[in-house]
Amino acid sequence: MRASPLTPSEWREKLEARKRLDSEAAGDTSEGRKLLLLDVRNDYEWDIGHFEGAKRPNVDCFRSTSFGLSEQEMDSTDPLHGVDKEKTDILMYCTGGIRCDVYSTILREKGFGNLYTLKGGVSNYLKSQGSAEWVGNLFVFDDRLSLPPAKFAEAGEEGCADNGDLSSSRWLGRCYVCGSEVEELRHRNCASIDCNRLYLCCGGCLEELRGCCCSECRGAPRLRPLLPGHQRYDKWHLYRDDASVISS
Numbered sequence: 001m002r003a004s005p006l007t008p009s010e011w012r013e014k015l016e017a018r019k020r021l022d023s024e025a026a027g028d029t030s031e032g033r034k035l036l037l038l039d040v041r042n043d044y045e046w047d048i049g050h051f052e053g054a055k056r057p058n059v060d061c062f063r064s065t066s067f068g069l070s071e072q073e074m075d076s077t078d079p080l081h082g083v084d085k086e087k088t089d090i091l092m093y094c095t096g097g098i099r100c101d102v103y104s105t106i107l108r109e110k111g112f113g114n115l116y117t118l119k120g121g122v123s124n125y126l127k128s129q130g131s132a133e134w135v136g137n138l139f140v141f142d143d144r145l146s147l148p149p150a151k152f153a154e155a156g157e158e159g160c161a162d163n164g165d166l167s168s169s170r171w172l173g174r175c176y177v178c179g180s181e182v183e184e185l186r187h188r189n190c191a192s193i194d195c196n197r198l199y200l201c202c203g204g205c206l207e208e209l210r211g212c213c214c215s216e217c218r219g220a221p222r223l224r225p226l227l228p229g230h231q232r233y234d235k236w237h238l239y240r241d242d243a244s245v246i247s248s
Contacts, residue, residue: 003092003104003115008128011118014091015051015133031112034088038079040103041094041139047134048146048173048185051093051122055079080112089114095138097121125151136173137185143232144184176213177205189232191215191224193239234244 006014013236018035039046057078083090088114092100100117107115114202118125122138131149139149173182176199190197191211199213211226212218224239233239 002101002108003090003117003139005097005119006091006116007119008125011091011093011116011125012129012132014089014116018053019133026028032050034084036079036088036090038090038092038093040092040099043097044187045139046189047139047200049134049138051161052135054093080107085111085113088112089116091118093118093122093125095121095123095141097124123152139187173200175202175205176200177209178202180204184230188227188230190217192220192228193222193224194220199218226230 008188014035015037018037029248034202037051038053039050039054040048041056043056050056075126080090090107090117092104094100097117097120100121103117105119122134126134126138126149132158134149137146137148138152139145173185174180175182176197180202182200182202185200188211190199190213192213195213195217197213197217206226209215209218210223211219212223222239224233227233
């Protein structure tokens with residue numbers, strides 16, 4: 001049995017009710033229940049935006065977590081570690097809603113009974129509710145990589161209020177290399193074709209490492225050229241056997 005789907009408006013109501021709670025009992029409902037907001041996306045999706053107050057395991061890929069394991073096997077850093085399965089409402093979300101169906105089924109089998117998902121995922125929420133309770137942009141799986149909430153609101157219901165954009169975002173991402181804030185919430189791939197990591201980078205580190213994500217990659221044998229602005233590399237396999245792709 002999967003989790004109970006919440007419409008965007010129902011999801012927003014739950015998040016707003018959570019914010020109204022006493023600060024000393026954050027996450028507790030008036031009936032003494034707790035609420036856990038769980039992001040089941042990957043790190044590069046989380047990096048540029050998520051729901052305010054959400055939690056996510058500290059791993060690159062969500063499949064690498066101890067998600068769904070027994071209490072004895074579960075990593076202590078997992079947001080689900082030590083959670084009261086009977087008194088905690090778990091709200092799960094992902095970009096389009098499909099991944100939540102998979103993980104909610106796993107959690108149900110492990111004894112978590114109060115599971116809720118965001119119907120249609122974040123993209124559907126932003127179309128309907130705008131940027132309410134959301135901070136940053138949303139990662140998209142095409143050449144654009146990142147879109148502000150306002151772009152989704154434009155495709156949603158007429159009259160949907162939203163004022164989110166790149167310049168007015170209440171939340172900024174961090175450079176993968178130095179940890180400084182980056183105002184442009186847009187990823188790039190590491191110049192090393194043997195790494196190809198998708199990451200956020202500030203202008204200083206971008207120039208210093210010539211488009212690489214770390215000093216080790218900067219010394220790698222096969223490097224693509226540093227691209228200006230937000231140009232994207234061609235598919236990595238097009239560089240793989242290119243003799244001209246060498247360290248510079």
